[in-house]
Structures are given as structure tokens and as C-alpha cells.
Amino acid sequence: MNAQTSIAVEAGGRPATAVSAAVGLAGLCGLAGWTVVSRILDFEGPSAALVALLACGLPMIVWSLAVDKVHRASTTGIDWASPPRRLSETLDISLAKIAALWATWGAIACFYCIARWYWQGNYLFAMAVLGYGAAPLFLLSVPYILWLDRRLADPRDGAWHVGQIIVGRAELADREIVLDYLRGWAVKGFFLAFMFAALPGNWAEVIRTPAADILSGPVGLARWLIAAMFMVDITFATIGYMLTLKPLDAHIRSANPYMAGWVAALICYPPFILMNNGGPLDYHPGTADYAYWLGGAPGVLAAVAVLLVILTAIYAWATVAFGLRFSNLTHRGILTHGPYAWTKHPAYLSKNMFWWLATMPFLATTGSLVDVVRNTVVLGLVSGVYYWRARTEEQHLMADRAYRAYAEWMARHGLLARLGRRLFGQKASEPVAAE
Template identity: 30%
Template sequence: MNNNKSLPSVNNQWINLLGLCSATITFYCCLKWYITPLVAVLSTLTAYTLPILLLEVLLLKTPYRESTGFSATWHNLSFERIFFKLVGLYATFAMLIFLYWLFPEYHKPFYKDYWSFLIKIAPWAFLISIPYVALVDAKMDDPFDSYWNLGRILCFNRPQSYQGLAQHSLGWIVKGYFLPLMYAELYSKSQTLSITSFSHIFSNINTFFMTGIVILFTIDVLIATVGYLFTLRLFDSHIRSTDSTFFGWFVCLICYEPFYNAILMLYIPKKINFLTGLNSIDHPLLQSIWCGCVLFMLFCYVLATLAFGLRFSNLTNRGIITQGVYRLTKHPAYVAKTIFWWIAFIPLASIAPNPIILFTSILFLIGTTIIYYFRAKTEEKHLSKDPAYVEYGLWMNEHSIFAPLAKHWHFLRYQPPIY
């Protein structure tokens, strides 16, 4: 185990912060210049991504890492191999579009802006994919990847192997499921911010509280959207592996639409929200303390998202993060969000219309805590296939802010699974 003060991390937190600053300035300028919402969102996504890509290439040498699977020499250009890969890639795109059409969930108005986004970027994705696939193919140690195998199958040829196709499918299901959610949320929240009068944020605590929540969640979904868009081997932000367990997927997907909202409505009345909790507190000082605690925990949650940079993604391993809030504890996002939910709903206990509502609300919070605990455990099991995570987990047993508790509560300690 590495006992030094620093553990290797797949990215750099200062570079990620610089990308966020670039995105913030760009979004602010778009608001000032009355740029159309779609162009404003695209510009903000680009402003976040480009500085990080550039600085990671220059400072972290991401294209030259062993984890990219690139060789030191170039392969001879094989038009046949590139053709099969492009067939596999475009067939994957076509399957995602078919699934979007098949499931009624994606016909809801919530996703209409996502379709505008896809139409806007589709021609560019098509054009860029050809030189990108050729470049990556020429540098890969093993150029006969899942795209090549899939392309051969679709062209009625025998593939070299079927083994990588399951991981290929799971990785694209992750991207196909989460990208619409994150982009639609990003567009919606950016629209909210575009009509927000920032000069009146401090006019009253309600405005400050709700604006703070919108800003923090906007940052969260901005980073998540970029993460699902830029899974690029060339920059070492590709998916290295995807969780293949049913339970891992279950505890993850239940935390997102459409499953989460359906469950939430069963336990907590629709009229109860964050503002209800704030206004249920009578004393101004207590209001301020509660508001500060909720926003602080949400801020910690967003810091955990920011730590991923270009590599945010559920259910996948895209390199091990050991910097930022991940130096303080494992799973800081889950810790912060669980505490956030508990604090946010504490005041609601005093205004619950009846004991049943109070009981079901508490039951919901307990269930949420259990779900996030199992999300952490299933992620650990998946990521532990990477030796870098094993080193990180063992290091955190001694250096985490929860290390003193873990000495007594052994379920908090990291135990490498035996495969």
C-alpha cells in the first residue's frame, strides 16, 4: 500500500476548476448577449470541455498513457478494418435512436430539447467520427475491438471474439440512458437561470436558497452531460469497464427518472418541497442555519462531481479519482447527498399533515440511505477490479475522515473482494 501523501489520480482538480470557470464566464456572456438557449448550452459545454482536454494533453500527457491501449508505433492504415468499425459505431447509434423511439418515456416533452441537441450535433459527430476512428485504429495495440467485431457481424462476417460485445452494449446503454436525462436537466436549469435576476439574489432568504440550489444542480448536470458525451480513448476518458451485475444497475437506476420520481411521489406529497421546509422554520436565525447546511452539503456533492472532470459516469470505471474531496472520504457524493436529504426534510416533520405522511417520509429517507450505501458497495466491488482502486481503498482505511469510525464500525472499512 502506498503510504505517501499523494496517490496517483486520473485527472487534476485544478484543471477541472479552470474548465468550470471557463464555462461559467461563457454562460454569463451568453445571458448578457441574449444568445439562444440551445447555442448557449452548447457554448457552455464546449467552454468547459476544451480547456480541460487541452491542459490534460499538455500537462498530463493523456494520449500517451498505458491505459489508452495505444502502442508506440503506428499501424498500417487498414480501410477494411476502419470500415467495419464505422459500421459498428453507426449501428450502435441507430440502435439507440430505435430504443428512444420504442420507449414512451422518451416521447415526453421533457426530452424535446434533447432531440434538438442531437439534430444539431449529429452531422458534426458523423464527420468527426471518420478521422477519429482512423486515428485511434492506427494507434491501438489491439485494433480488433468491439466495434470491429460488431461491424463484421453486421456485414455477415465471422467476428474474432464475442467477449467484448457485452461490455460494449452495457457501456452504450449507460450513455444512452443518462445523457438524455442530464442534458434535459441542464437545458431546463439553464432556462431557469436565464430568467433569474441575479441582482435580487440576496433580497430574501427564499430567493437566495432556491437560486443557490438551481446554480449548484446546474453545475452538477453540466459536468455529467460532458462526462457522458466525451468517452474518448484518445484522451484517456474512455469507459474501461462497466458494471455487469443486476443489483449494481438496480440500486443505481432507482435513483433516477423515471423510477425515482415515481417512488418519491408514493412517500412524500407533491406539494412538499425544499421551499416548504424553509418556510416551515419560524425563527430567522434557524432558517439561515438550515439554509446554510443544506446548501453546504449540496456544494460538497457538486465538488464530488467536479472531481470527475471529463470522466463523470455512473456504473463505469473511467480511471480512479483520488484528488479533491475524494482525498477526504470514499464516495463523497453519496455521503453528501444522503446528509443533504436528511437535513432538507427535518423541518417537514413539524408540518406533516398526519402521522402516516411523517412515517412514510422517514421511511423514504431510510430507504434512500440504504440505497446509497449499496450503491457505494456495488461500485467498490466493480472498481476493485482495478488495482489502482484497491490501493486507494486501503489507503482510505487509514486516512479517510471516517477512519476513526471505521475502526469500530467495520462495515465502513474497505475490504478488497476476492475474485
């Protein structure tokens, strides 16, 4: 989409979304089916969790290609109208890109080897998966790049620019394009390992929990539903980091170039996480969950459990809405449907509301006022971190005129914007044409 092209809009004037809602629904149906089968057959192991990726990802790929025909989108950069170039015309380009890709993967592998946290705990599973997948990935990358470069309108992308540095022609490489390429792969390398590490535990909890525990009461049911929705979230997110492919229109358009964005995101994930037990933003000491405080009021307890399930459902929905495209710190197309029609940051909003309601930091089992004040303030700081993340993400995405149009629409029609106007008696701003 260039500056002369108008922004596509949907009913009600909302800018069109980059991913159809049906893509996520297709993946959700596949994942739900495999979950049912796995509970019946007790497939709770890590291999079953990997099959869940297939059960979820394949329906999304099929729908995207067969129904939405995303491979035909202009944003892929693939020229289907012209016959493919001869291999001899693109071979030099492809070889440079293969060299860059292999060098990048080698650098990521070296980082994994050096970083001690990848060789303990849940990360051991991630290292095993990535290790087994390395050889097929290296081999398949060759025919894929040779085929793709013959059809790309401009095959000289970030990989090509890095390739020029590798082959000794650094003067041909564009510094900004190289940096964006490296940032994109840094995102994939860091977060994909984390997703694989988290996948088996989430899956096992959903599959192994006995039906008797699930049906024991509102709290038991709520806890299982919440675990199931976190499993949905981690499965979709893992697929998103895996499938950054142009024929699926799921490639990374750009990675966040702002240091503040990276800091705000990384302090929410290991090994840099600040919210873990004993961390500077740990708000749990002296607290108990909602079931502890509301055990004597069954009606209120059930209502809070329902509300927590709803908040988690919104959180999971915010990831499902991405379909094949979820990833942190990247731009892979602008979403305007589902929960993103209500607020620009539904995952952050629902997640933080969940934490406040589930933890109740303003109550302390120790009876200490100091713990009450400390935990409340610290959780407030955690919420501040997510506000910071949201702002840095907007700073990155505002470079895209489609996001600017979406942000302008949300300022007039978003749930929080409308609520603010009702509370403070403000009028909606007049629409402004996107630049």
C-alpha cells in the same frame, strides 16, 4: 497498468488520482465566465446552455492535452513511440469498427423512437440536439477511427468484436468483450439523453433569477447558489457522457456487469425513477422545506441554508473532480483527490444529507403521525437505495487493483473510517499491499 507495476502514490501514501484537480478547475473557470456573460446579456435559452458545454469542455480538453498530456498515458492504448501503421494494414479492422459503431448508433436511435418518454417534456430538446448532431457524428467517425486504429497498440477492441458479428464472422468475436461494449453504449445512450433534457432548465434558472431575489436574504441566496451548483453538476456530467475518447484517456474501461448495479442506478432516473411525485419512494406528501419550519428562527434558518449550500458544493465538487470522465455505471479511471480523499462516495453522502436537512420528513404539515412515520421511513429507503448503488459500484471497481489500493487506503484514512474508530475505539488496520 499491469500486475507487475506498482501503484503510484501521492503525498501521504494516497494512491495517485487518474484526473488532475486542475482539469475540473479549468472547466469551472470557463463555465463561470460564460455564466457571468449570460447573466449580463440575458442568455437564458437552450442554445446558451449548449454554449456552456463548450465553455466548460474546451478548457478541460486543452488543459488535459497541453499540460497533463493525457494522450501520452499508457492507459489510452495509443502507441506514440512507433510510427503509425500503413492504412492498408488497418483498413479492414477500421471498416468493421465503423460498421459496428454505426449499427450501435442506429440501434440507440431506434430505441429513442420506440420509447415514448423521449418525445414529451424536456426530452424533446434532447432529441433535437441528438438529431442535429447525428449526421456530423457519422461523418467524423470515419476519419477518427481510420486515424486512431493506425496508432492503437491493439485496435481490435469491443467495436471490432461487434463488427465481426455484423460481417458474418461471429466465431472471431469474444462474448465478454461484446457484452461490455454493449453495456458501455447502453450507459451513454440512456444517460446522455437524460443530461441533455435536464440541461436547459437548470441553466435558465441560474440565468433568469433576478438579482433582487438572490439578495433578498439567506434563503434566496442559498436557493440560487444551490441551483448554480446543480447547473455545474449537470454541465460537467453531460460533457463526461459526450467525450468518452481514448486520446483524452476518458474512454470507458469497463461498464458495470452486475444486474444489481443497473437496477440500483436506473430506479433513480426517469422513466424508472421511484422517488418522483406519486412514486413508491415519494417522501414529500405532507412535508414542507426547511424555510417553512425555521421561518420563525432567522439565525437557525440562515445556518441551515449555509449548511445546505456546503452540502451542494460537495456534491458538485464530486462531479467537477471527474473532469472529462463523469458517467454512471462505468470505470474510466480511479479518482482519489478532492472529496474522494475524504470518502469513496461524496456525492451520495452529501446528496442524502441534503435531502434529510432540506425536507425534514420527520415534520408534517398535516400534523399526522402517519405522515411523519411514512415519510421518514421512505426517505430512509431512498438513502438505502444509494447505499446499494455505492456497494454495487464498489463491486465493479474492485476488479481494478488501483481501486483496491484506494479502498484499502480509505479504510485507514477516510473521514468516516477515522470517525468510526474514534467513536468505537477501534485501531486502524495495517496496510496491505495491493495484489
